[in-house]
Amino acid sequence: MTNQNTKLSIITINLNNKDGLKKTLKSIDNQSNKNFEYLVIDGNSSDGSQDLINNSAFIDIKISEKDSGIYDAMNKGIQLAKGEYLLFLNSGDYLNNSEVINNIISQLDGEEIIYGSLIYEDKDSSRVQHYPSKLTFSQFLYETIGHPCSFIKKDLFTRYGLYDTSYPIVADWAFFTKVIVKENVSTKHINEIITNFDLTGITARPENHDKINAERDRFLKENFSFILEDFTRTTAAEKKLERIQSSKGFKILKAFGVKKFQ
Template identity: 40%
Template sequence: MTREGASLFIAPSLINRGWNEHTKHLMEPTPKTSRAKDFLHPQKKRTCLMKISVITINYNNNLGLKKTIESVKEQTAPNIEYIVIDGGSTDGSFETIQSNQEAIHYFTSEKDRGIYHAMNKGIAASSGDYIIFLNSGDNFLTPKSLQELSSPSLEKDIIYGNILINKVNKSKITKYPQHLSFIDIYTRSLPHPATLIKRSLFETVGLYDESKKIVSDWTFFIIAIFKKNASYEYRDVLVTSFDGHGVSADPKNKQLINNEKAETLYEHFPRIANDITDLLRLKKMEKTIKRNPLLYVLLRNYF
């Protein structure tokens, strides 16, 4: 089978779900305000165990992809659907995907319009009750990671745990609060490789905004929780080892991240946008003051 002939693989169980129609739609420009329910597959009522769709996005990261696939194959959680969306890699990723077809329910290897377009394609191809994104280079920490995150039951719209962030010669466990404030989400997003999202929530909120380059997953969470009143639950389990060298961690992208967050804030939360901006400025000043012990003591005594 040649690369051209195998760029799109569909498991037999997906053929009857009209995937070709949805693929065609996703290859068209996605309006910023598009509603996901207009083209997501309708969900059937299930009496069996909840199905979890694990979605991996990859582009020319074959070594990372191998690690990610192996960690998914090791999971003990029942009823997992595994989906791999590759952006037309030329580094051997395609061959790695082909050699693991027994563990992959659906994959595609073709050019896309960016990571959020690829993530939206993964959502459209999925049939699980819940979705979790584990992109190439990330891996579940143990074979029981997904089972622990999803136990004892799945009910809330969003269920999130903790991650281990890996950088050069440095690893750090990042924990998240049980109760989320607007500032909690604004200053740092929930960790998508340690977060289960109810698939139907994408019908309520919409798919990822492809006009944003870096913070569309953050935008989804802040709109879901604070505008659409999505339910959520924190589970104090360490789920994923996360590659901390992505675009969001690059200092060169800091201004773009701030600009995209500000766009979301003023578009979706205009009544509190100025207050949030002022509060963030004050918090930044507070951090600066605390770095200077003498100044901190003087100002604390003054006020």
């Protein structure tokens, strides 16, 4: 059982993904170090998920009720969790091996967001996704860090608000961008693969790419309009210069010692 001094809470949300949930639950139950709180927030599934949840004795907190979407469910988990740090491991995602929690628990030692690596996984292939140790605006302008491999201090949600459900697909990216770029909270990269990430989820579906871009553009314009135009203009100029410098003509001129290009 957990208590008020729990270091880590792991939160899983699920809606009618029984097969994916089985993988997630198995990875939790297989952890050699079980010194964490585990919550499952189900959206009133009708595919047998609820029976699976109810028969899993290692789940500390379980609820099943309708919600308004992914981030509404995640917000319910945040409000119920007792841990100092939160890890979101949604159904279909699973911890990489049985020693993940044992290897990282001692590293949850003060920084407000601590993140590792993950493996992107679909039916036919997989690849490791590493993230930079130093996070910059450009990291979030073009990419993000993975929420299934990020340990977030619960206090951040108290200080800066829960996931913004007006961004139904990218609220986790919006939260990271707001607190890391705008609020400059402390971060730390750890050299561990945390999670295998299920690429069949909503953010990875090709049909949602336009919606994702629209949500990201709206967030950036609402929160970073004062620097976004200059930043994108400068970045475009830098990329153009890189293309010029890598061109065959530039290399020939440089080889002939044209000082202007050296």
